[in-house]
Amino acid sequence: MENRSLKKVTSVWIITILVLFLASITLGIIMRFNQGTQLHLKPNTFYATLTTHGVTMIGIWAAAGLVAINYLLSRYVKTSAGLSIFALVFTVIGVVMLWMSTFAGNFHAAWTFLYPLPLAPYAAWKAWATNLFLWSLVVFGVGWLVWSVGMMAQILRNYSITEIFAWQHLTGKEPEKKTPPFILISSVSLIGIILCLLAAVVLLVFFFMEMYTTGVKNDALLMKNLTYFFGHTLANEALYLGLAAVYELMPEVGGRKKFGTTWYVALGWNCTMVFVLTAFFHHMYMDFVQPGGFQIVGQLASYFASLPAAAVTAFSVATLVYRNRIKWSFTNLLFFIGIIGWLIGGVGAVIDSTISNNIILHNTLWVPAHFHTYNAMGNVLLCLGFFWWAAHDFSGTRDTFRSHWPTLTLLLIGGFGFVLMFYLGGASSVPRRYAVYPEGIANGAPLATAAAWFAVVYLVGMLMVFLTIIRRCTKAFSPAS
Amino acid sequence: MYKSLLAGLLALTLAGPAHPDGGVYDLSEEEGLYTPIADVPLHLASDTTQLSRLYARQPVMVALVFTRCTGICSPFLLRLAEDMRALDPREKFKVLVVSFDPRDTQADMDGYARLFQLGGDDRWLFATTPQIEALTSSVGFRPTWDSLSGQFDHEALLVGVNGNGYIIRKMAGIRERKDIASLIKTLTGEFIPSYPLPGEDRLLSCFTYDPVTGVRKPSYGLLILLVPAAITFILMLWMGLASRKWRLKKS
Ligand code: HEM
Numbered sequence: 001m002e003n004r005s006l007k008k009v010t011s012v013w014i015i016t017i018l019v020l021f022l023a024s025i026t027l028g029i030i031m032r033f034n035q036g037t038q039l040h041l042k043p044n045t046f047y048a049t050l051t052t053h054g055v056t057m058i059g060i061w062a063a064a065g066l067v068a069i070n071y072l073l074s075r076y077v078k079t080s081a082g083l084s085i086f087a088l089v090f091t092v093i094g095v096v097m098l099w100m101s102t103f104a105g106n107f108h109a110a111w112t113f114l115y116p117l118p119l120a121p122y123a124a125w126k127a128w129a130t131n132l133f134l135w136s137l138v139v140f141g142v143g144w145l146v147w148s149v150g151m152m153a154q155i156l157r158n159y160s161i162t163e164i165f166a167w168q169h170l171t172g173k174e175p176e177k178k179t180p181p182f183i184l185i186s187s188v189s190l191i192g193i194i195l196c197l198l199a200a201v202v203l204l205v206f207f208f209m210e211m212y213t214t215g216v217k218n219d220a221l222l223m224k225n226l227t228y229f230f231g232h233t234l235a236n237e238a239l240y241l242g243l244a245a246v247y248e249l250m251p252e253v254g255g256r257k258k259f260g261t262t263w264y265v266a267l268g269w270n271c272t273m274v275f276v277l278t279a280f281f282h283h284m285y286m287d288f289v290q291p292g293g294f295q296i297v298g299q300l301a302s303y304f305a306s307l308p309a310a311a312v313t314a315f316s317v318a319t320l321v322y323r324n325r326i327k328w329s330f331t332n333l334l335f336f337i338g339i340i341g342w343l344i345g346g347v348g349a350v351i352d353s354t355i356s357n358n359i360i361l362h363n364t365l366w367v368p369a370h371f372h373t374y375n376a377m378g379n380v381l382l383c384l385g386f387f388w389w390a391a392h393d394f395s396g397t398r399d400t401f402r403s404h405w406p407t408l409t410l411l412l413i414g415g416f417g418f419v420l421m422f423y424l425g426g427a428s429s430v431p432r433r434y435a436v437y438p439e440g441i442a443n444g445a446p447l448a449t450a451a452a453w454f455a456v457v458y459l460v461g462m463l464m465v466f467l468t469i470i471r472r473c474t475k476a477f478s479p480a481s
Numbered sequence: 482m483y484k485s486l487l488a489g490l491l492a493l494t495l496a497g498p499a500h501p502d503g504g505v506y507d508l509s510e511e512e513g514l515y516t517p518i519a520d521v522p523l524h525l526a527s528d529t530t531q532l533s534r535l536y537a538r539q540p541v542m543v544a545l546v547f548t549r550c551t552g553i554c555s556p557f558l559l560r561l562a563e564d565m566r567a568l569d570p571r572e573k574f575k576v577l578v579v580s581f582d583p584r585d586t587q588a589d590m591d592g593y594a595r596l597f598q599l600g601g602d603d604r605w606l607f608a609t610t611p612q613i614e615a616l617t618s619s620v621g622f623r624p625t626w627d628s629l630s631g632q633f634d635h636e637a638l639l640v641g642v643n644g645n646g647y648i649i650r651k652m653a654g655i656r657e658r659k660d661i662a663s664l665i666k667t668l669t670g671e672f673i674p675s676y677p678l679p680g681e682d683r684l685l686s687c688f689t690y691d692p693v694t695g696v697r698k699p700s701y702g703l704l705i706l707l708v709p710a711a712i713t714f715i716l717m718l719w720m721g722l723a724s725r726k727w728r729l730k731k732s
Contacts, residue, residue, distance in 0.1 A: 153720050157728065161721035191713060198709035206684065219686035220677075222702040229706060277710070288674045289688060289697070 004476075005081040006074060007394050011473040013067040013088055014387045017060045018466045020095065021380075024060070025462065027053040029455045034435060036449030044124055046435035047108030051133075054111025055098055059140055061375060062193070062234055063091055064383035065241025066144065069186045070151060071390060072248050076183060077158045083150040090143025097136035105129025110433065112231055115223035119210060134207055137200065145197045152190050159183060165273075166266035181259050184266065185244035188273040189237045195277065196233035199226055221287060225280075232280035236305070239342060239374060240272070242382030243313060246335045249389055250317070253335075253399070254326035259316055268308035275305035282353040286362060295355060302353035306346050314343060329399040331389040333408060338381030341415075345374025348423070363433075365447075366426025369419055376458070377415045384465060391472035407464040414458030421451035508636045510651045512621040517646045518543070519619035523579070523608040524587050526594070532577075532616075535606070536642050540574040540668040543640040545622055547582030547633060548589045557637040557655050562597055564661045565604070573669050577606045581613050581624055582633065620648060641668045 027049050033039040034046055041049065066087070073079045101107040107129035109117045117123065118130045155164055159179065162168065164187035168175035203226040206218050247259050259265075281298025284290045317339050320326060348370030352361050361367070392399040401408075430437065430444040437444030520533040535541050544561060546554040558578065565576060580590055590607040591600065599605040610616055617623070624635035641650035641664050650667045652660060666673050678690055687702040 149716070149720075152717070153724070156720050156724040160725060160728075161717065191717065194716070195709050195713040198712050199706075202705060202708055209684065215682055216684055217680065217682045219683050219702050221687045222685060222705060225687065225706055229709070289676045291688075291697070291699070 003074065006071060006079065006084070007476040009081050009084045009088060010067060010071045010390060011394060011476040013063070013084070014390065014473055015470055016088065016092065017064050017067070017383075018387070018462075018469065020056055020060050022459070022462060022466060024053050024056045025455065025459050027056075029452050029459065032448050032452035032455060034448075035437060036445050036447075036452055037436065038449060038452070041435065043435045044106055044108060047110065048102040048106055050433065051108045051110050051113075052099055052102040056095065057375070058111060058231070058235055058238070059091070059094070059098075061379055061383060062238035062241075063087070063144070064387075065189070065238045065245075065379070066147060066151075066193075068245040068383060068386040069182075069190075069241055070147070072182060072245060072386075073151060073154065073186065075248075076180065077154045079154055080150055083147050087143040087147035090139050094136045094139040094143065097132050097139060101129045101132035101136060105132055107133045109133075112227055114227060115207070115218055115220055118207070131211070134204060134211075138204060141197050141200050141204070145194065145201075148190050148193045148197070152187070152194065155183060155187055155190075159187075165270055166261050167270075169261050169266040170263050172263045179261050179266075180248075181261050181265055182244050182248040184261055184269050185240060185247055188269050189240040189244060191273065192233055192237035192240070192276060196230045196237065199233070200230040202226055203230055221289060224284065224287065225290075228280040228283040229277075232283060233277060235371065235375075236276050236279070239379045239382075240276075240309070242338070242379045242386075243309070243342075245386040246313075246339065246382055247316070249386065250332060250335045251320055253329055253331050253389060254320065256320060256324065256326055259320075265312050265316070268312035272305055272309040275301040277301075279305045279353070282358070285355055285358050299353060299355055303350060306350060310343055310346055313339065328401055330401045330404045330408070331385045331392075331399050333401060334381045334385035334388060337408075337412065338378050338385060341377030341381060342374045342379065345370050345372075345378050345419075348373055360429070361426060363431055364426040365422045365430045365432050367432050369422030369426045372422060373419045377419060381411075387469055388465070391469040395472040395475035397472060404464075404468070407461050407468075410457050410461030410464070414454050414456070414461055417454030418451050418458055421447045421454065508623070508638065508653050509621060510653055512651075513619070513648055514651065515647055515649065517619070518640065518642050518648050519612065519615040520646065521610045521612040521616045523577075523606075523610050525606055525608050526587065526591050526600075533646055535575060535577065536644060536646050540644055541642045542574060542576045542664070542668065543620070543642060544576060544578045545581050545617065545620075545635075545638050545640075546578055546593075547580050548585050548593045549582065549632070551632060553635075553637045553655065558593075558597055560655055561639070561661070562599060562605075564658050567658065568662050569665055572604045574665075575604055575606055577608060579608050579610060579613070579616065581617055581622070581635075583613060585609055620651065639664065643668065 030039060030041070031046060031049055031053065034041045067084070070079055070084050105128060106125040107118075108125065109123070109130075113133065118133070123130075159177075163177060163179050164183060166179040166184045168177070169179065203223065206223060206226070210216050210218050251258050278297050278301040281290075281294050282302050284298065285295055317336070321336065326332070348366065351357050352366055352370055389399065425444060425447045428443055430441055430447065434441075434444070437448075518532065518536075520531055523530055523532055523535075532541075544558065546558060548554075561576070578590070578593070587609055590609055594600040594605065594607040599607075620638070620640045622635075622638050624633040627634050636653050637655055639652045639656075639661075640648055641652075643649045650664050652664055663673055678692070685702040685705055686700050689698050689700045690696070
C-alpha cells in the first residue's frame with residue numbers, strides 16, 4: 001500500500017516538475033530571443049522572467065533529486081509518502097507565490113535577490129511583491145527542510161552516523177556492515193541540503209528583521225555570504241542527488257553488478273561533503289573587503305569539492321561501460337550523457353573559480369555557460385534518467401532505446417548547441433544578465449539568436465520525453481499497478 | 482615669497498592633521514557628488530574659455546586658491562605639483578587652479594604659476610572667473626572673510642570633474658600621495674575599491690574597521706556563517722543518538 005502511494009506521489013512530482021520545466025525553458029527561450037533582438041520585452045519584464053526562470057529551475061531540479069532519492073531509498077529504509085506529499089503541496093504553493101511575485105508584482109531582483117536590492121527604495125516593484133517573493137522561499141524551504149530531515153531520520157534508523165559516511169570503508173578492509181554508495185551519496189547530499197536550507201532560514205530572518213522592525217539595517221557582506229552559502233550549495237547538492245540515482249540505477253539497468261563502496265569512493269564523497277560547504281567563497285572574489293584567506297579557501301575548496309567526486313564517479317562509470325557488455329537503454333544513455341555534461345560543466349566551473357581567470361570571466365556569459373552545462377546537460381539528464389526509469393517501472397513497460405533515438409539526438413544537438421553559444425559569448429566577454437546588449441558588444445545578439453534556436457530544438461526533445469513519461473506515469477494510478 | 486611658503490609649511494605642521502570631513506570649515510567631501518559643476522567662464526593666461534570646453538576634452542581636477550594666502554594655498558599647490566609629476570607622467574587630465582578671491586587678477590595668477598614653476602606646463606591652467614560665487618557654491622566650498630587677518634578662512638579643496646562635467650570626487654586638505662592617486666584613478670575611470678563602513682545601526686557586520694589605524698578585524702557577523710553548520714551538526718548528532726537507542730531497543 002505504502003509503495004503504491006509512493007509511486008503515485010512520485011508520478012505527480014514527475015509530471016509537476018516536467019510541466020514547470022517546459023514552462024521555464026520557454027521563458028529561457030524568450031529571454032534569448034530578446035537578447036537576440038527578435039523579441040522586445042520591457043526591461044522590467046525581462047528581469048522578472050530571468051528571476052522566475054532562475055528560481056524555478058534551481059528549485060525544481062533540487063526537488064527532482066529529492067524525489068529520486070526519496071523513491072529509491074525505499075529499497076533500503078522505510079520512506080514516507082506523506083512527507084513527499086507535504087513537500088509537493090508546499091512546492092506547488094511556493095511556485096504560485098513566486099510566479100505571482102514576479103509576473104503580477106514585477107519583482108525582478110534575479111534568483112540571487114542580493115541584499116539590499118529587494119528592499120531598495122528605488123526598486124521598480126511594490127513592497128508586497130518583495131514580501132511575496134521572500135515568503136515563497138519560506139514555503140519552499142519549510143517543505144524541503146522537513147522532507148530532507150525526515151529522509152535523514154529514516155536513513156539513521158538503519159545506519160549509524162559513521163556508517164552513513166562509510167567511514168568503516170576507509171581502512172580498505174572489508175567491513176562487517178557495508179554502506180551502499182547510494183546511502184553514502186544521499187546522506188552526504190541531504191546533510192548539505194539541510195545545512196544550506198538552514199542558511200536560507202538565517203538569511204530570511206535577517207531580511208524580515210529589517211522589513212518588519214524599524215532602525216535595523218543588515219550588513220551587506222554578511223547577507224551576500226549567506227545568500228551564496230544557501231544558493232551555491234543548493235545548486236551543487238542538487239546535482240549530487242542526481243548522481244546518487246545514477247550510482248543506484250545505472251549498473252542495474254545495464255544488467256551489471258551493483259557499484260560497491262570502496263575506500264576511495266568513501267573518501268571522495270567525504271571530501272565533497274566538507275569542501276562543497278566552503279566553495280561558495282568563490283562568489284566573493286570581487287568583495288575585496290573579505291580577507292584574502294577566505295578567497296584562497298574559496299579557490300581550493302572549489303577544486304577539492306568537485307575533483308574527488310568527479311574522479312571517483314568518472315572512474316566508476318568508465319569501469320562500468322568500458323569493454324563491458326552493458327545493456328544500453330534510454331535511461332542509461334541519459335545517465336551517461338548527464339555524467340559527461342556534468343564533467344564538462346565542472347571543468348568550466350573550475351576554470352571560472354580560479355582567481356586569475358575569474359578576473360576576466362566574472363559576470364560574463366561564461367557563468368551561465370558552465371552552470372547550464374552541468375544543469376541542462378548534467379543534472380537534468382540524470383534526473384530525467386530516473387524519471388524515465390520510474391515511468392517504465394510504474395507502467396511495467398520495457399525501457400528500450402530504439403524508438404527514442406530522434407529524441408536523444410534533439411536533446412544532444414539542442415542542449416550542447418545552446419550552452420556552446422554561452423561559452424562563445426563568455427570567451428568574448430559578453431556580459432551576463434543583459435536584457436539587450438549594447439552596440440559595442442557585437443556578437444552578443446547573434447549568439448543569443450542561435451542559442452534560442454538550439455534551445456527550441458532542446459524543447460522539442462524535452463516535449464517528446466514528457467509525452468512518453470506522462471503516458472507511463474499515469475499508469476501508476478491504474479488499479480492494476 | 483619663499484618666506485611665506487616656509488611660514489605656510491610651518492603653520493601646517495603645527496596645525497596638525499587636516500580636516501578631511503566637515504570640521505571648522507563646514508566642508509563635506511560627500512556633499513554635491515555626482516552633481517554638475519557650474520559651467521563658468523574662465524580667464525586664462527592666453528585666452529578666455531568656458532569650463533565645459535575644458536572638461537569636454539579631458540577630465541579636470543579643480544583646485545581653489547587665492548594668491549594672497551599666507552596659509553594653506555602655497556603648500557597645497559607645492560605638494561600637488563610634486564604629486565602630479567610623480568603620479569601622472571602621461572598627463573591624462575588638466576589641473577585647473579582657480580582663484581576664489583575677486584581681487585586676484587589674471588596677472589596675479591600668472592605670477593603664481595611662475596612661482597611654482599608651472600607657467601610653461603600645459604597640464605596646469607591658472608584662471609580667474611567673474612562668476613566665482615557660482616563655481617564655489619556648486620562645489621560646496623564656503624570660504625569666510627576674516628577682516629582682522631585680512632585673509633580668507635578656508636580649507637584646501639581639490640575637485641575631480643569628469644568628461645560630462647560631474648563632480649565625481651572631492652578631497653579636502655593636503656592629502657597623502659595615495660589619496661591623490663585614488664583621485665586620479667577616479668578621474669581616469671579606473672576601479673577604486675571603496676566600501677561603506679558599517680554604521681551604528683548595522684546588525685552583526687562581518688568586520689570592524691578602524692579608519693585611523695586602517696586595521697580590519699573579523700567580527701561577530703562571520704560567526705553567523707557557522708550557525709547553519711552548528712544546527713545541522715547538533716541535529717544529526719541528536720537524530721543519530723536517538724535512532725541508536727531505537728535500534729538497540731528493537732534488537
Ligand atoms: C534549454 C533550457 C534553458 C534555457 C533556454 C535557459 C535560458 C537562460 C537564459 C537566457 C538565462 C539568462 C542568461 C544571462 O544571464 O544573460 C538563464 C539564466 C539562468 N538559468 Fe537558464 N536556461 C535553460 C535551462 C536552465 C536549467 C536546466 C537551469 C537549472 C537547473 C537553469 C538555471 C538558470 C539560472 C539559475 C539562471 C540565472 C538567473 C539569474 O541570473 O538570476 N536554466 N537561463
